[in-house]
Amino acid sequence: MRKSAIILPAIVVVIAVILSSLYVVDEREKALVLQFGQIKAVKEEPGLAIKIPLIQDVVKYDDRILSLDTDVIEVTPSDDRRLVVDAFARYRIADVVQFRQAVGVGGIRAAEDRLSSILNAQIREVLGADQVTSDTILSEERGSLMLRIRDNARVQARSLGLDVVDVRLKQTNLPMQNLEATFARMRAEREREAADEIARGNEAAQRVRATADRTVVETLSEAEREAQIVRGEADAQRNNVFAEAFGADPEFFAFYRSLQAYENALQGGNSSMVMTPNSQFFDYLKNDNPEAGAN
Incomplete structure (x- = not known):
């Protein structure tokens, strides 16, 4: 009984010591073996490992790519238009030994605080450079x-044992106090552009109307010129006919012209014509034979 009372606790102690000397490293982790706060071993491969119980401790760190949202900050580009920038970064622990030496027992939280300061500083530096305007940032x-922000932050993060994989700007907005002024300026610019377009449209319309008016005048002038030519040719042809008729029978031509004069003169209306009976106008209306007149 006494032996079993001694052996059983001893076995339990041995088992507890053996179990406390074993630890498992997951494939998503890296581990450090610490002895009185000093690094004694680095375990980066997944699997089962051994440590000295009660003397050595194991600290594990995530080996995956981690995400960090930075604080919302204001930056002032070269055109003095302030912007509110919200960014995030992706990073991983590249050197676990250097990471432990840099942040100590603070771990991930302490590392992210320092990495956030690095990122904010680089965001202000890059976005506030001389050649960078707000339009460049928004384009x-x-x-x-x-x-550029990622590369600069990566260089400084190496002292923490970190590798900055990527940096992205989630949002880039104007401060609330500048929004109304910006909207007013945008409205003014759009109104100016609209006025310019209207002015150019009116100018183009004036040119079209002027061209159309000139075309109408030229067309009418050309038509009038051709009409004058046709009338002139017709008058010439008529005069030729009259001349040929006069040459063939002067008496008949004179009689025909008198009939035309009678037709034009003796028309109904309120006009009166007073002349003597002996006027030559009535030569062809006279009857020289009295007997014929009596009949």
């Missing part, structure tokens, strides 16, 4: 700006 060129 497709922002991709190159994010690469």
Whole structure:
């Protein structure tokens, strides 16, 4: 009984010691073996490992790519238009030993605080550079700006044992106090552009109307000229006919012209014509034979 009372607790102690000397590293983790706060071993491969119980401790860190949302900050580009920037970064622990030495027992939280300060500083530096305007930040060129922020932050994050994989700008907005002024300026610019378009449209309409008026005048002038030519040719042809008729029978031509004069003169109306009976106008209305007149 006494032996079993001694052996059983001893077995339990041995088992507990053996279990406390074993630890498992997941494939998503890296582990450090610490002895009185000093790094004694690094375990980066997944699997089962051994440590000295009660003397050594194991600290595990995530080996995956982690995400960090930075604080919302204001930046002032070269055109003095302030912008509110909200960014995030993706990083991983590249050197677990350097990471432990840099942040100590603070771990991930302490590392992210320091990494956030690095990112904010780089965002202000890159977006506030001389050649960077607010239009550049809001355009497709922002991709190159994010690469610059990432590269600069990566260099400084190496002292923490971190590797900055990517940096992205989630939102880039104007401060609330500047929105109304910006909207007013945008409205003024659009109204100016609209006025310019209207003025150009009126100018084009005036040119079209002037061209149309000139075309009408030229067409009418050309038509009138051709009509004058036709009338002139017709008058010439008529005069030729009259001349030929006069040459063929002067007496008949004189009689015909007198009939035309009678037709034009003796028309109904309120006009009166007073002349003597002996006037030559009535030569062809006279009857020289009295007997014929009596009949």
